[in-house]
Amino acid sequence: MIRIDSVTKRYPDGTVAVDRLSLEIPDRSITVLVGPSGCGKTTTLRMINRMVEPSEGTILLDGVDIQQQPVNTLRRSMGYVIQNAGLFQHRTILDNIATVPRMLGWGKEKSRARARELMERVGLDGALAKRYPYQLSGGQQQRVGVARALAADPPVLLMDEPFSAVDPVVRKGLQDELLRIQEELGKTIVFVTHDIDEAVKLGTMVAVMRTGGHLAQFAPPAELLSHPADAFVEDFLGADRGIRRLSFFPAAGLELLTAPVVPIDATAEQIAAHDTTDAPYLLVTDPDGKPLGWSEPQDLTAGDIKAEELLPCGRPFVPGTDSLRAALDCAVLSPTGWAVAVDADGGRVTGVVSQQTIAEAIRGAHAEGREDDGRPEGPADMKVAG
Amino acid sequence: MNLFHFISDFFSNGAHWQGYDGIPTRVGEHIQYTVQALGIAALIALPVGLVTGHYGRGGNALAFIAVAGRALPTFGLLVLMTLLVGFGMVNVMTPLVILAVPPILVTTYEAMQSVDPSPVDAARGMGMGEFGVLFQVEVPAALPLILSGLRSAAIQIVSTATIAAYVALGGLGRYIVDGLYQRNYEKVVGGATLVAGLALVTLAIFWAAGRFAVSPGVRRRA
Numbered sequence: 306m307i308r309i310d311s312v313t314k315r316y317p318d319g320t321v322a323v324d325r326l327s328l329e330i331p332d333r334s335i336t337v338l339v340g341p342s343g344c345g346k347t348t349t350l351r352m353i354n355r356m357v358e359p360s361e362g363t364i365l366l367d368g369v370d371i372q373q374q375p376v377n378t379l380r381r382s383m384g385y386v387i388q389n390a391g392l393f394q395h396r397t398i399l400d401n402i403a404t405v406p407r408m409l410g411w412g413k414e415k416s417r418a419r420a421r422e423l424m425e426r427v428g429l430d431g432a433l434a435k436r437y438p439y440q441l442s443g444g445q446q447q448r449v450g451v452a453r454a455l456a457a458d459p460p461v462l463l464m465d466e467p468f469s470a471v472d473p474v475v476r477k478g479l480q481d482e483l484l485r486i487q488e489e490l491g492k493t494i495v496f497v498t499h500d501i502d503e504a505v506k507l508g509t510m511v512a513v514m515r516t517g518g519h520l521a522q523f524a525p526p527a528e529l530l531s532h533p534a535d536a537f538v539e540d541f542l543g544a545d546r547g548i549r550r551l552s553f554f555p556a557a558g559l560e561l562l563t564a565p566v567v568p569i570d571a572t573a574e575q576i577a578a579h580d581t582t583d584a585p586y587l588l589v590t591d592p593d594g595k596p597l598g599w600s601e602p603q604d605l606t607a608g609d610i611k612a613e614e615l616l617p618c619g620r621p622f623v624p625g626t627d628s629l630r631a632a633l634d635c636a637v638l639s640p641t642g643w644a645v646a647v648d649a650d651g652g653r654v655t656g657v658v659s660q661q662t663i664a665e666a667i668r669g670a671h672a673e674g675r676e677d678d679g680r681p682e683g684p685a686d687m688k689v690a691g
Numbered sequence: 692m693n694l695f696h697f698i699s700d701f702f703s704n705g706a707h708w709q710g711y712d713g714i715p716t717r718v719g720e721h722i723q724y725t726v727q728a729l730g731i732a733a734l735i736a737l738p739v740g741l742v743t744g745h746y747g748r749g750g751n752a753l754a755f756i757a758v759a760g761r762a763l764p765t766f767g768l769l770v771l772m773t774l775l776v777g778f779g780m781v782n783v784m785t786p787l788v789i790l791a792v793p794p795i796l797v798t799t800y801e802a803m804q805s806v807d808p809s810p811v812d813a814a815r816g817m818g819m820g821e822f823g824v825l826f827q828v829e830v831p832a833a834l835p836l837i838l839s840g841l842r843s844a845a846i847q848i849v850s851t852a853t854i855a856a857y858v859a860l861g862g863l864g865r866y867i868v869d870g871l872y873q874r875n876y877e878k879v880v881g882g883a884t885l886v887a888g889l890a891l892v893t894l895a896i897f898w899a900a901g902r903f904a905v906s907p908g909v910r911r912r913a
Contacts, residue, residue, distance in 0.1 A: 381817065392810060392813075394832055437907060477843060
C-alpha cells in the first residue's frame with residue numbers, strides 16, 4: 306500500500322502545488338487522481354517516484370518511507386507511463402520495452418523475450434518489434450509506453466495522463482485494454498487524469514483534487530456520483546452525473562419481453578397473435594434471431610416482410626455486461642422507445658424492454674442506494690461497461 | 692591558358708606526385724593538421740557542450756564564447772602567435788582550434804537543448820541514472836545535429852589549414868603560397884583544387900559517419 310501522509314509541496318517562489326495531502330492508495334486496484342489543471346495531481350504522482358521531492362510529509366510504500374532506498378532502485382520498482390509515451394526514438398519498439406529489464410541487468414535475450422511477451426499482452430502486433438517509434442500511431446506508441454512500464458513486472462504503475470493525447474475512439478480502446486490488463490495482473494495503479502469520465506470509468510477509488518493541492522473527496526466512483534462531498538465536486542462531475550451514475554447499475558435485472566419479437570418469416574397467425582396492449586410494436590428478426598427493425602403489427606404482411614421498410618432498432622444492449630445507462634441509451638435512441646436486448650456472443654435477440662420498465666428499474670436501484678445510506682456496496686465494487 | 696588547363700597540367704605533371712613537395716605528402720600533412728585541430732577542438736567543445744546542454748545552463752556564456760571565437764581573425768592570430776612563440780605547430784593549431792570550437796560547442800549545446808524532454812522524463816522516471824540519460828537517451832537523439840557541428844568545423848579547418856604554409860609549415864597551402872610567390876598559377880590552382888576536393892571528401896566522410904552512427908529511428912528527422 307502507498308500511504309501519502311500530510312505531504313506538502315512548496316516551490317521556492319512560494320507556490321503551493323500540494324497542500325497537506327493525505328491519501329491511502331489501496332493495493333492491486335486503480336486509484337485515479339482527478340482535478341482541474343493546477344490542482345497538484347501530477348505533482349502528487351511525481352512525488353511517489355521522487356521525480357518531485359516533497360517539502361513536508363512522508364510517503365510510505367508498504368510501510369517503509371520511500372526516502373529509505375536509493376532513488377533509482379525505487380523508480381525501477383515502479384512502472385512510469387507519461388502523456389506522449391516518451392519513447393526513445395533511436396531504439397526499436399522491442400528495445401524500448403526492454404529498457405528496464407536491461408537496466409536491472411537481465412541478459413539481452415531474456416529482456417527481448419520478455420519484451421515480446423509484453424507486446425502481446427498490450428495488444429501489439431509482433432511484426433512491430435523491429436519498427437521505430439515514429440512508424441507507429443499515437444495509440445500504438447502509448448501501448449508501447451504501457452508495455453515498457455510493465456516490462457520488469459513492477460508492483461506499482463504510475464500513469465500520468467497517459468491517454469490524453471489520443472483521439473476519443475483510440476482512448477476508449479486503451480482504457481478497455483488497461484482494465485483488461487489490470488484484471489490479469491492486479492497492479493497497484495495510480496492514474497492521473499483531468500477527465501472525470503475517464504476517472505469514473507477506470508478508478509476503483511477516485512481522489513478529486515481542487516486547485517491549490519487540496520483533496521476534495523476520496524471515494525469509489527459510484528459514491529462520488531451519488532454523494533458528491535461539496536459544490537466543487539458536484540460541479541466538477543458535470544451536469545449529467547445522474548445519468549452517468551446509472552453506469553454502476555447492471556441491466557441484468559431488467560424484465561425482458563419476448564412476446565413482441567417475430568422472425569422475418571413469421572406466419573399471419575404469429576403476427577395476429579400479438580397483443581398490442583403489451584407493446585404497440587413488433588421487433589422483426591432475421592432467421593438467425595438477429596434484430597432487423599421495428600414495425601406496427603398492421604403494417605406486416607406474412608411472407609412479405611421487407612427488412613428495408615422496418616423502423617431502425619438502433620444499437621442493442623447486452624443485459625449481462627451492460628449497465629442501466631446503456632439500456633436507457635438504447636431505449637432513448639430507438640424511434641419506438643423500446644430497447645433491444647441481445648446475447649453477448651451471437652447478437653441474437655433475447656427480448657425487448659420499454660423506457661417505462663427501465664425507469665422503474667432506475668427508481669428501484671436508487672431506492673436500494675438510499676436504504677443503506679447511499680453507500681451501495683454492490684454497485685461500488687462492481688464495474689460494468691458503461 | 693584557362694583554369695582547366697592549369698588543373699590538368701598540374702595533375703598530369705609526374706613531378707608533382709613525388710617527393711617532399713609531392714601531392715601525397717602535402718595531402719597527408721593537410722589531413723594531419725585537420726585531424727589534430729578537429730580532435731583538440733572536439734575534446735574541448737564536445738564535453739562542455741554536452742554537459743551544459745544536459746543541465747540546460749550556461750547558454751549565454753556559450754553564446755559569448757562563440758561570438759568571441761568567431762570574432763578573432765584567424766590569420767591575425769596566426770601572425771600574433773608566431774611573433775609570441777615563434778615558428779611551430781602550436782601557433783598553427785591555436786587559430787585552427789579557436790576557429791573550430793564555436794561551431795562544435797554551439798551546435799552541441801543546441802542539439803542537447805532540442806532533445807524532446809518527454810523521453811528524458813520517462814528515462815529518469817524509470818530509474819535511469821544521469822549518465823545513462825545523457826548517453827543512452829539524449830546523445831543518440833542529438834547525434835545528427837552534433838555531427839553537423841563537427842562537420843562544419845571540419846570543413847572550416849580543411850579550408851583554413853592552408854595558412855600553415857605562411858609560417859613555413861606544409862599542407863596544401865604550400866602550393867598556393869609558393870605558387871603565388873613564384874607566379875606559378877598552375878600550382879596555385881592545383882593547390883586550391885586539392886583543398887576543395889579534400890573538403891568534399893570530408894563531407895562524404897561525415898555523411899557516411901551519419902549513416903553508420905545515427906539510428907534509423909532518429910535519422911529521418913535530421
